[in-house]
């Protein structure tokens with residue numbers, strides 16, 4: 001079964017691609033409401049998740065930058 005060809009990934013419609021750009025890595029879902037942008041890597045998170053992360057001493061998932069709020 002190892003010689004089985006992998007099918008090409010499905011092409012996402014533009015609306016879904018746009019949604020993926022507002023993906024919060026803290027709660028692993030679409031960002032709703034206000035957005036917090038990491039000053040270091042420009043990753044976007046929910047403002048609410050960023051506040052929670054800061055309170056819990058968590059850092060940016062991508063670059064480990066501290067949350068500045």
Ligand SMILES: [Zn+2]
Nearest residue numbers: 038041060063
């Ligand atoms: Zn970052």
Ligand SMILES: [Zn+2]
Nearest residue numbers: 024027046049
């Ligand atoms: Zn979030």
